[in-house]
Amino acid sequence: MNLSGNLYAQGKYQEALATGREAVEMSRTLYGLDNTVTLTAMSSVGWTLSALGDHSEAVRLQRDVAAGMHRMLGDAHPRTAEAWYSLGVMYSAAGQLDDAEQSLRSAESIWRGLPGKEEHRAAWTYGDLAGVLAQKGKYAEAEALQREALELRKRRLGENNPEVGRSLYGLGDVFYRSGRFADAEKYFRMNMELLNKVPGTPPNVLAAPETALGRLLTERGRLDEAEPLLRHALEGLRHDLPADHERVAFGEVLLGDWLARGGRVDEAAPLLQEGVKKLRAKKSGSEETQYAESRLAALRTR
Numbered sequence: 001m002n003l004s005g006n007l008y009a010q011g012k013y014q015e016a017l018a019t020g021r022e023a024v025e026m027s028r029t030l031y032g033l034d035n036t037v038t039l040t041a042m043s044s045v046g047w048t049l050s051a052l053g054d055h056s057e058a059v060r061l062q063r064d065v066a067a068g069m070h071r072m073l074g075d076a077h078p079r080t081a082e083a084w085y086s087l088g089v090m091y092s093a094a095g096q097l098d099d100a101e102q103s104l105r106s107a108e109s110i111w112r113g114l115p116g117k118e119e120h121r122a123a124w125t126y127g128d129l130a131g132v133l134a135q136k137g138k139y140a141e142a143e144a145l146q147r148e149a150l151e152l153r154k155r156r157l158g159e160n161n162p163e164v165g166r167s168l169y170g171l172g173d174v175f176y177r178s179g180r181f182a183d184a185e186k187y188f189r190m191n192m193e194l195l196n197k198v199p200g201t202p203p204n205v206l207a208a209p210e211t212a213l214g215r216l217l218t219e220r221g222r223l224d225e226a227e228p229l230l231r232h233a234l235e236g237l238r239h240d241l242p243a244d245h246e247r248v249a250f251g252e253v254l255l256g257d258w259l260a261r262g263g264r265v266d267e268a269a270p271l272l273q274e275g276v277k278k279l280r281a282k283k284s285g286s287e288e289t290q291y292a293e294s295r296l297a298a299l300r301t302r
Contacts, residue, residue, distance in 0.1 A: 004045075009202070016048045036072065055093055092128065108129055120163070143171065149167045162194070168188075176188075189213065203240050204237050207237050211233045234252065244282070246282045250288050252271045252275035253279070256295070260272070
């Protein structure tokens with residue numbers, strides 16, 4: 001299971017999935033299904049499936065994990081909180097925001113009742129709950145939770161830990177969604193600067209702030225600044241992820257939109273069309289898909 005986690009951290013998701021499934025079968029044979037070792041292995045597989053875009057299977061698996069942890073450990077245990085957290089993140093990735101909020105609030109409630117030594121793990125829940133709330137337009141609560149997560153991570157992990165970058169990105173996302181574009185740019189750049197200092201950062205991880213900032217700059221008309229960010233991000237996503245992954249698709253949409261806004265319609269059309277096709281297959285009706293469809297529609301009116 002440690003091998004699977006290491007492969008996941010390196011962005012080698014297909015290898016991580018194969019190794020993780022082997023670990024689940026081994027754990028079931030040795031310990032049975034009602035055992036935290038087996039459930040933890042199952043959760044690892046769920047995370048990998050989610051990263052690969054198989055959201056329905058990831059959610060199904062993680063539901064079983066959360067139910068099992070709750071049954072064995074009760075409502076006030078860190079592993080139960082982690083199981084609810086993981087389920088919330090997987091619901092969010094699937095675009096099921098109400099279910100995501102409910103699961104993440106369950107995790108938040110557990111963490112807030114635990115001793116301070118659990119703070120740095122609680123920060124993951126606060127940050128991802130904030131991300132869901134920001135998508136639902138609850139900006140004030142989202143910002144407060146992201147700032148709390150940021151301070152917890154700095155205090156427990158230090159200023160230059162990659163987890164601090166997650167909070168910087170999260171704050172940038174809140175500000176972007178609420179129209180505070182200068183603040184959003186500041187925090188996306190801070191996230192990029194931090195990740196560039198960390199040896200071995202997977203390209204798809206760095207691609208998150210690159211695509212976010214590239215999108216913001218494109219929409220603000222700063223096309224020359226946006227281009228290298230969007231191209232580098234898409235290169236990293238294609239390197240780490242399957243060709244039909246929704247993050248690859250959205251990266252193609254953003255670069256296609258950049259080309260369209262720069263008048264390069266013939267180059268933009270294939271990227272936008274392919275990105276929309278992939279997103280409709282993976283996440284029909286999602287926020288990303290709706291945005292992609294709107295940019296393709298805008299291209300067709302040119």
